[in-house]
Amino acid sequence: MDLVSFAVQLLNGVQYGLVLFLVASGLTLVFGILGVINLAHGAFYMLGAYLAYWITARTGSFWAALVGGVAIAFVVGLLLEEIFVKRLYGRDHLAQVLLSFGLILVLDEIRHILFGKDVHSVPAPEFLRGSIQLTEVLSYPVYRLAICVFCLAVAAAIFLVIQKTRIGMIVRAGAENRDMTRALGIRFDVVNRYVFAVGIVLAALGGIVVAPISTVFPGMDNQMLILSFVVVVLGGIGSVAGAAIGALLIGVADSFGKVFMPNFSSFTIYVLMAAVLLWRPNGILGRREI
Amino acid sequence: MARGALTSRLVAVALVAVAVALPFFAATYYLQLASKVLLMGLLAMALNLVVGFGGLVSLCHAAFFGLAGYVLALTSPPYEAASIWITLPAAVGAAALAALVIGALSLRTRGIYFIMVTLAFGEMLFFFFHDTRVAGGSDGTFIYFKPLVAIGSLPLLDLEKARTFYWVVLGLTLAGIALLVVIVRSPFGHALAASRVNERRARSLGFPIYRIRLAAFVISGALAGLSGYFAAAQFGYVAPQMLGWHVSATALVMVVLGGMRTVTGPLLGAAILMGLEEFLRASTEHWKLLEGLIIIGLVLAFPDGVRQLFDMALKPHAFPALRRMRRPAVPREAGNA
């Protein structure tokens, strides 16, 4: 493998890893702060992709899809928290698993009713459609670079919010010591609702931005769900920084796995997970037993 | 108390009698449905050894279930029936081995981690059969003949007959129940329950928690494999979906539906859920939407399973009888007793 194709693979891996981070950070936030395991997280990724297809097809504008998709996901997140999820706080993990499994069945069937079961593709925005010439024979799509930049911007925003703002402070304090923070008069019902909605938005956002480079199809939720679980296990539950490390590891491992052992590429990530479990059962940045 | 125990014993005997006699009055379709219910019930009861008695929420039991099915498919010769004496031990052994490896890694974790790790390792097997051409890839592969039960050239049972197949499955299910009851009542079963209730205390008394849980996981995986072997034989077909985590989650729903604190509860859960699916499928195209809503509703309404309803109908004197089935008493029940 020469240097340029190595660089292309690395870039592919990083781009994939960044999207994974987007989705997995939502999952890890909901785990870490609400203590809820949400198996339906992947379904919101799929929802995002289908919204991207549907809105782009109606309006012709990917930007409308981006804004509209995020808005719809946010509202859906708020509603679901209010109707179902808030009844799960403090319930055992089993109840959370089952409720989110029920939610998957419902969301998948709604997807079927609203958007059908066909495979779709979504055009990228006009000015991001070209490719950058790397050498005479190799080029790299601009849209993939745009995804990288966008995901990095979102990641930076997440870190800034968590580290620098009052909301982030409440969120951090709540993850550390919920009772104390409540005693200080923080309204957790409100914080919870927004955290859950933001988690859903992050999943949907992942689906929206990858829609133009992958196809939109029923069942796309499953692989993303498993991958984001692996990311969270690698990084440590509740740790956004851990999710970043885990996502990049998986992205790069997957990208090179496809080149070096095309038949068993899906195994590289599980081998990686097994290795981390042997080395640090609580994840690379995991703090404690949960 | 004696009356309560007697009643539940009579009910059990009556149910078994009806189940044995079913082929004499039920149409083939319902016989096949009953076989399916028993096999899913066996899977759910196997899962419950880990979930209800061990307190470990596993999402990879479909992988053991499906793996055993795939072993049957892969070891069956293309134009004749496979011998059950070779393929069944191979299938159950493969499931147990997979449970040993996955369990050894997953049991290093707790709680939410355990759920996610078992889910991921289960899906690893799914993607293995989905992405490689080992057995038809994502299309799956057919098993044209049901396994041969014969000694030498003397056939003992003809599994191609729906009636015989049903009786064999019923026998296995009853054997599975007996095995699980013995295990749950045994010193091992008590130690397993103890490590669920208070892991720290169990460990500081000297119980090797990790080994106990791993043993339960392997037994449970092997039983799931037993169920999967016969499920594959019944459908005559294996596909990656059989290993997918949606099957694991469905089995979990059965466990919770039937109640996790008894050996046979999940079988009841399987009967209820599959009966419900039959009904919904016949009434609407979008039956999964309703099923999902019903699952959500049940989780929110009955945290202890629908068995709760039956329990509430029983008088307190019946509780010691239930407790004798190693239903670990929660304080308020024991207080009544």
Place this chain on the structure above:
Amino acid sequence: MPEVALRAEGLEKRFGGLRAVREVSLDVHIGEIHAVIGPNGAGKSTLINLLSGELGATAGSILLRERPVGRLGVHHRALAGIGRSYQKTTIFLPFTVLENVRLAAQARTRGGLRLFGSPERDADLNANARAALDQVGLSGRAEVAAGLLSHGEQRQLEIAMVLATEPKIILLDEPLAGMGTSEAKAMIELIRSLKEGRAVLIVEHDMDAVFSLADRLTVMADGRVIASGNPEEVRRHPAVRAAYLGEEGPP
């Protein structure tokens, strides 16, 4: 000199930069109650967790009757003869009192993990469990769910469970915490009875109880041992008066 049941040498525990336990050495003898006292944050609970194996020591060795156990996990140490209670009562709340103690007896029995048979019908297990209940005075409550017991009874049960594992040494982490006067009085008598044929190491804040129970004391502050000896020697030790008794007043 009575036989040494447990010997710790140069025990050390670091959490990141914090040295919670520093070079602690102590001997606990058969037939004696050895109290570890010291102000909050002195490292007493950490010490108990190091001895029982819940925490791994950064350095130092632990000998149980001259057998090194410092590298063994919790359940191996339990089987080797270290029993313990926790600051927060740690029992099987949904199970009956008898079931709790029977599990404890089962843990150290050969065949304690058999896949067949029934502990409920095992005469030896039941006899051992009943004997332990007798010793702590809970025989009359055998069929009650542990979760329904009073706080004091739950503590008694925890000790019965430890006794049923037939330990060489019992580690008690604040056994009197949260108890009323009469409950505490009964518990003190129970603890006094434990040292017969065994060693007892106790961490406790109630100084009256400590000085009435202990045959030997080790005083810790900032993770180290600042004094040790019999109650009289410790009472007179200047470092102790300064670091500890100065705040609490002499008992």
